[in-house]
Amino acid sequence: MNQDIVVEQLYKNYEYFEGASGFRGLARNFIKRDIKIKNAVKNLSFTMNKGEMVGFIGKNGSGKTTTMKMLTGILTPTSGRILIGGNIPIKRSDDFKKKIGLVMGQKSQLWWDLPAKESFDLNRIIYEINKDEYQKNLNKLVEILGVKSVLNIPVRKLSLGERMKLELIASLIHGPEYIFLDEPTIGLDVCAQFDLREFIKEMNKERNITVLITSHNMKDIEDLCKRSIILSNGELVFDGDTSNILDIYPYQQVNIQFEEITDLALLMCYGEIKIKSNTEINIKIEKNKFSNFLSILLNNHKVNNFYLEPLDIEACVRYYYFKDQDEHG
Amino acid sequence: MARKYLFIIKMGIKESVQYRMDFIWGILGGMIKILSLMLLWKTLYSSDMSNGKLHFTYEEILIYTILARALDVVIKNNINIVLPEDVQMGKLTNFLIKPIDYLGFRLFEYIGTNLTSILLMIGVAVFGIFQTKIYVHIGYILIVHILQFLISLLNSLLLLFLLYSLFGILSFWYTEVSALNRAYQVFLQVFCGGYVPLEIYGDTFNRIIKFTPFIYIVDLPLRIIMNRCSIRDGMIGVLVQFSWVILLFFLVKYMWKKGVEKFESVGT
Numbered sequence: 001m002n003q004d005i006v007v008e009q010l011y012k013n014y015e016y017f018e019g020a021s022g023f024r025g026l027a028r029n030f031i032k033r034d035i036k037i038k039n040a041v042k043n044l045s046f047t048m049n050k051g052e053m054v055g056f057i058g059k060n061g062s063g064k065t066t067t068m069k070m071l072t073g074i075l076t077p078t079s080g081r082i083l084i085g086g087n088i089p090i091k092r093s094d095d096f097k098k099k100i101g102l103v104m105g106q107k108s109q110l111w112w113d114l115p116a117k118e119s120f121d122l123n124r125i126i127y128e129i130n131k132d133e134y135q136k137n138l139n140k141l142v143e144i145l146g147v148k149s150v151l152n153i154p155v156r157k158l159s160l161g162e163r164m165k166l167e168l169i170a171s172l173i174h175g176p177e178y179i180f181l182d183e184p185t186i187g188l189d190v191c192a193q194f195d196l197r198e199f200i201k202e203m204n205k206e207r208n209i210t211v212l213i214t215s216h217n218m219k220d221i222e223d224l225c226k227r228s229i230i231l232s233n234g235e236l237v238f239d240g241d242t243s244n245i246l247d248i249y250p251y252q253q254v255n256i257q258f259e260e261i262t263d264l265a266l267l268m269c270y271g272e273i274k275i276k277s278n279t280e281i282n283i284k285i286e287k288n289k290f291s292n293f294l295s296i297l298l299n300n301h302k303v304n305n306f307y308l309e310p311l312d313i314e315a316c317v318r319y320y321y322f323k324d325q326d327e328h329g
Numbered sequence: 330m331a332r333k334y335l336f337i338i339k340m341g342i343k344e345s346v347q348y349r350m351d352f353i354w355g356i357l358g359g360m361i362k363i364l365s366l367m368l369l370w371k372t373l374y375s376s377d378m379s380n381g382k383l384h385f386t387y388e389e390i391l392i393y394t395i396l397a398r399a400l401d402v403v404i405k406n407n408i409n410i411v412l413p414e415d416v417q418m419g420k421l422t423n424f425l426i427k428p429i430d431y432l433g434f435r436l437f438e439y440i441g442t443n444l445t446s447i448l449l450m451i452g453v454a455v456f457g458i459f460q461t462k463i464y465v466h467i468g469y470i471l472i473v474h475i476l477q478f479l480i481s482l483l484n485s486l487l488l489l490f491l492l493y494s495l496f497g498i499l500s501f502w503y504t505e506v507s508a509l510n511r512a513y514q515v516f517l518q519v520f521c522g523g524y525v526p527l528e529i530y531g532d533t534f535n536r537i538i539k540f541t542p543f544i545y546i547v548d549l550p551l552r553i554i555m556n557r558c559s560i561r562d563g564m565i566g567v568l569v570q571f572s573w574v575i576l577l578f579f580l581v582k583y584m585w586k587k588g589v590e591k592f593e594s595v596g597t
Binding site for chain 2 (some may be wrong): 075111113121125154
């Protein structure tokens with residue numbers, strides 16, 4: 001297999017001080033600090049193929065961003081091995097840096113007081129992109145994200161959404177082979193989110209770029225990534241088809257319309273019932289009790305119509321987080 | 330390579346245009362500093378207090394004051410403030426993923442944003458000195474002096490940048506460095522000869538300070554251009570100054586490498 005990104009037994013520990021509160025605590029901290037260690041990433045291993053798009057899922061503080069920073073050579077791993085297209089990120093060779101693009105929804109690289117076009121031009125010089133290629137990339141990005149009209153306005157005068165789009169252009173203008181997107185749709189309206197996703201898909205198809213994306217917006221992941229990795233407390237807990245995440249979820253939501261007002265006593269023991277109207281309910285049933293439930297329902301009630309609600313990936317992931325929390329006490 | 334940095338200077342100039350008022354206030358502040366120092370010297374010299382203690386005539390000390398302040402504008406930088414900020418706010422992240430050297434970027438950006446002040450200050454210093462014909466008091470200046478001065482000026486710009494960088498790099502280990510920062514800045518200003526000639530501090534001080542890089546920042550270039558040292562001494566001075574630049578360059582490079590390993594890229 002053409003394994004393009006290899007991560008093996010990756011660990012990252014942070015040292016931190018726990019600040020005691022109050023004046024006494026302050027005085028104590030001043031003299032002696034209790035150094036604690038946080039394991040942000042623990043024994044993480046995975047590989048990615050050239051041209052693959054993978055979603056990185058996990059709640060806040062699960063180690064997604066830390067991992068991404070190690071993959072891009074910003075952070076030094078405590079131990080473990082990373083190879084990206086044959087490069088070791090932490091060596092920070094210019095060759096490697098030209099191949100990667102990192103989009104962080106919360107970081108700004110644009111010059112605040114100048115129009116974004118100036119920052120793009122600077123990137124052209126820094127990345128040594130030839131003029132024609134640069135112009136072609138720029139035109140395309142500007143068109144897709146619809147920001148032509150704001151290119152020549154100082155960045156500080158733009159709205160958050162406009163700025164985000166321009167940040168994206170700045171991160172992608174050099175045509176990287178590996179794109180790391182950390183919360184790329186923060187601050188974007190639904191249309192822009194859609195455009196961005198389409199753009200990533202197109203780039204992936206056209207240039208076979210490899211994409212790793214973290215997002216709290218599950219729509220991004222569902223839409224872009226066939227494969228997902230779920231991290232919890234710095235550990236890998238799921239690595240597989242995004243659609244398989246749905247299988248973990250043990251419940252099924254069913255919507256039922258009765259012909260007449262019905263006594264629900266028999267159904268109550270199967271799960272949580274939400275009453276939508278006199279004759280319509282929604283019930284959350286454990287998947288393994290479903291067939292049993294169905295026979296009770298159809299034998300004892302006059303059902304007009306029923307349908308299974310499509311599984312919501314967000315609910316599944318939420319379930320995954322909580323399940324994990326329970327296991328960890 | 331050179332193209333990258335020229336472009337950064339250009340961006341810096343464009344950015345500085347956005348803040349014209351900053352520029353005007355900066356110049357005004359500088360003028361007030363020079364005027365107050367000049368008044369101080371006038372009082373001191375008229376009261377005969379300095380007789381025998383300083384080897385400067387009144388005119389020479391005025392030239393010194395103007396040149397020292399002008400030099401300060403030309404060689405100063407703000408990496409000691411910007412780097413800790415970039416580390417603390419995690420902004421350094423943006424630079425680490427780009428094929429560019431962070432310290433070089435910041436140096437040229439600063440030169441760009443301050444180029445107008447630098448040129449203006451040089452203009453004012455040259456104009457002031459020629460207009461008042463004050464230069465007749467320091468004797469003939471040879472082309473060699475001017476050449477030596479220009480080289481020492483470039484060296485001192487680098488030297489100060491490296492010394493400030495060293496300080497900035499500390500922020501990888503110590504998150505709160507701003508108070509220390511101010512002290513360090515004043516310390517450098519005073520012990521470089523930025524306000525008054527180093528002679529004032531006495532012989533013992535001068536014997537010790539000779540072995541530090543501080544003496545090569547303001548004192549040396551001014552000694553050269555004010556014809557207060559022989560051509561040979563000037564040459565040796567410039568060579569020692571350059572050695573300090575090389576030494577500090579490698580020290581900064583080493584510390585930077587160690588520091589970046591510690592970098593936690595906070596803020597996201």
